[in-house]
Structures are given as C-alpha cells and as structure tokens.
Amino acid sequence: MKDYGISVLTQYQMEVFGTHKVRGAILCDTDKGLLLLKETRMEESRICALAKIYEQLNANGFEWVDTPLLNKEDAYVSKAEDGTGYILKKWFQGRECDVRRENELIAGAENLARIHLCMRLAGEENGFAGREENPVIKEYARHNRELRKVREFVCRRSVKSPFEIAFLKGYDQMYFWADRVLEILENMDLDSVFKEAEAENHMVHGDYNYHNLLVCQEGMAVTGFEHAHRDVQMEDLYYFLRKCMEKHHYDERLGYRMMRAYDSVNNLGKKERDYLAIRLAYPEKFWKITNSYYHSGKAWIPAKNVEKLSLSVAQTEEKKRFLRNLFAFQV
Numbered sequence: 001m002k003d004y005g006i007s008v009l010t011q012y013q014m015e016v017f018g019t020h021k022v023r024g025a026i027l028c029d030t031d032k033g034l035l036l037l038k039e040t041r042m043e044e045s046r047i048c049a050l051a052k053i054y055e056q057l058n059a060n061g062f063e064w065v066d067t068p069l070l071n072k073e074d075a076y077v078s079k080a081e082d083g084t085g086y087i088l089k090k091w092f093q094g095r096e097c098d099v100r101r102e103n104e105l106i107a108g109a110e111n112l113a114r115i116h117l118c119m120r121l122a123g124e125e126n127g128f129a130g131r132e133e134n135p136v137i138k139e140y141a142r143h144n145r146e147l148r149k150v151r152e153f154v155c156r157r158s159v160k161s162p163f164e165i166a167f168l169k170g171y172d173q174m175y176f177w178a179d180r181v182l183e184i185l186e187n188m189d190l191d192s193v194f195k196e197a198e199a200e201n202h203m204v205h206g207d208y209n210y211h212n213l214l215v216c217q218e219g220m221a222v223t224g225f226e227h228a229h230r231d232v233q234m235e236d237l238y239y240f241l242r243k244c245m246e247k248h249h250y251d252e253r254l255g256y257r258m259m260r261a262y263d264s265v266n267n268l269g270k271k272e273r274d275y276l277a278i279r280l281a282y283p284e285k286f287w288k289i290t291n292s293y294y295h296s297g298k299a300w301i302p303a304k305n306v307e308k309l310s311l312s313v314a315q316t317e318e319k320k321r322f323l324r325n326l327f328a329f330q331v
Contacts (some may be wrong), residue, residue, distance in 0.1 A: 008079075010072055012069065015030060024038060036089045036326050037085060041085065042226065043077075049226055050228060053301075054067040057115065057119070062114060062115060064221040066221070068089050085283060086129060088294065091223075092216050096214065097211075099247050102254050106257050106258055107263045108256040110261040112237060113265035120311070126202065143291075150291075154167060155168070162301075174286045177283050205227070206229055207226070208240045210221075234275045234276055242279075259326070273327055274327075281323055285308070
C-alpha cells in the first residue's frame with residue numbers, strides 16, 4: 001500500500017489515534033474502534049450491494065463482520081490523489097483461524113450456519129444476479145474437457161517435466177472420478193436445491209475459509225465478503241469442508257463434527273448432504289493445479305505444485321472412505 005493512502009483517512013468523520021501497516025492494508029486505531037484501510041478495485045455499486053448483506057447480518061445480531069464504513073461524502077470508496085480507491089472496514093483484534101486446531105474449524109462451521117440463516121435477502125432487486133439452475137453440470141463438463149485437453153498436450157511433448165510425469169501417472173484414476181461424478185450428477189435430481197436457493201434469495205460468502213476467520217477473545221469474526229453472491233449455500237460449506245479435509249487427510253471424525261456443528265444451527269437435509277457429497281467427490285484440486293499449469297508458461301513448474309498434484313492423487317482413497325462412511329456415497 002502506498003504511503004499516501006493514509007491521507008485518505010481525512011475523508012472520514014473520525015479521530016485517528018494511530019496507524020499500523022499490515023500485509024496489504026493499514027490498521028487504524030480510532031474513536032470508532034479498530035478499522036482496516038485497504039485498496040479496492042470494486043465499484044461503488046458493488047460495495048453498496050454488499051452493504052445490504054452486512055446490514056442484514058448486523059440487524060440479526062451478527063456484528064462480527066468487516067462492515068464497510070461510509071466517508072463524509074456518503075460513499076464507500078475513497079479516492080487518493082493518484083486515483084487509487086480505498087475502503088475502510090470495521091476490524092477486530094484477533095488471529096487467523098488455525099487449521100490445525102479442530103475446535104476452531106468446528107466453531108467455523110457453526111459460525112457459517114449462523115451466517116447462512118441471516119444471508120437471505122428479501123426482494124429480487126437486491127443488486128445480485130441469480131444463477132442458472134444446476135450450473136455444476138456445465139462446470140464439471142468444462143473441467144473434464146480441460147483435463148482431456150491437457151492430457152493430449154502433455155502426451156505430445158517429447159521431453160516431459162516432473163510435473164507432467166506426475167500428471168500422467170495420476171490422470172487415469174482422477175479422470176475416472178471426474179467422469180463418474182459428472183455422470184452421477186446428470187442423473188441426480190438436485191433441481192429443488194437450486195430452485196429453493198433462487199426463490200429464497202440465498203446468499204453465499206463466496207470465499208469462506210480459515211484465512212477469512214479471525215479468532216478473537218470475544219468470539220469469531222468473519223471477513224472477506226467481496227465474493228458474496230446468490231447461490232446454493234452448501235457451496236460455502238463444501239468449500240470450507242474441502243479445504244479443511246485436504247489439510248486433515250479427510251479425517252472422518254473431524255468432518256462429522258464439522259457437519260454436526262453446522263446442522264445444529266441450520267438443518268442439513270438429504271438433498272443438502274447429496275449436494276455436498278457430489279461436490280466433494282469431484283477431483284477439484286487435481287483439476288485446479290492442472291489448469292493452472294496449462295495456462296502458465298509451462299517452462300518451469302514449482303516443485304511445490306508437483307507435490308500438491310501428487311498429494312491430491314494420493315488422498316483419493318482417503319476421500320473415497322470419507323464419502324462412503326459419512327455420506328454413503330460411492331463413485
């Protein structure tokens with residue numbers, strides 16, 4: 001962040017006692033409490049739409065979120081001299097959720113359920129476009145085409161890198177999963193899940209992971225709502241669960257406790273569990289790393305990416321057991 005970004009603070013009706021630089025932002029100690037100033041490329045209209053979510057969360061007693069503040073001109077985006085946009089948000093004294101601490105992940109799942117109950121915006125004209133019914137089928141069909149395309153590309157290369165060798169080694173197994181999941185999904189009746197989400201204007205956080213959870217003395221705060229949109233709320237739980245399970249080698253006990261924590265606040269019915277299972281079953285990490293490779297220079301691939309790719313393949317049996325025992329789901 002540029003030093004003169006601090007001058008933007010004069011555009012707000014508040015007294016600043018001190019500032020402290022953190023990664024990509026400035027922490028501000030003010031008479032309004034702890035605030036965070038950071039650069040933003042979001043349009044004012046987008047932040048105004050997001051503000052409706054924050055307002056609804058606050059109105060329902062969920063105040064531990066990074067609510068944006070209006071400046072003296074009643075705008076959310078404040079411009080510096082060079083035209084850079086900044087946003088000032090409510091912040092909290094705490095640390096990032098530790099993915100190694102199971103109790104914090106369980107609390108995060110329960111926290112998500114509470115947020116979801118509040119994130120149902122009344123009225124169709126709320127600034128968020130709806131999604132088409134069952135977009136996951138199109139998403140997985142596209143991913144599968146991309147996997148086949150990468151395989152064709154790699155097979156044509158005369159000299160293969162360690163990444164490409166690892167990719168080919170795991171491809172058959174991972175593509176089998178990808179193809180079977182799409183086939184199962186095409187024969188599943190999940191239309192009611194999408195119709196309900198659309199009819200009730202369900203909103204999702206869009207990036208709910210342990211990096212966006214702050215563990216504070218008084219409780220857990222949630223930040224990073226920039227990707228919020230209308231969608232099936234199980235998308236958030238799927239993403240959070242997948243990220244945690246990848247770190248914990250699909251620990252059944254932890255997965256069960258996280259789902260139970262969510263269910264204790266916001267009921268997980270059969271259709272929600274089916275949706276979670278089909279989302280978790282797809283080899284998302286394998287596709288993501290492969291897709292990143294294909295769209296990169298391909299000349300040099302970090303060793304860490306080779307490790308991640310190999311791990312995603314190695315965890316397949318763990319995930320298979322996890323899905324069978326927790327969801328009675330088999331590929």
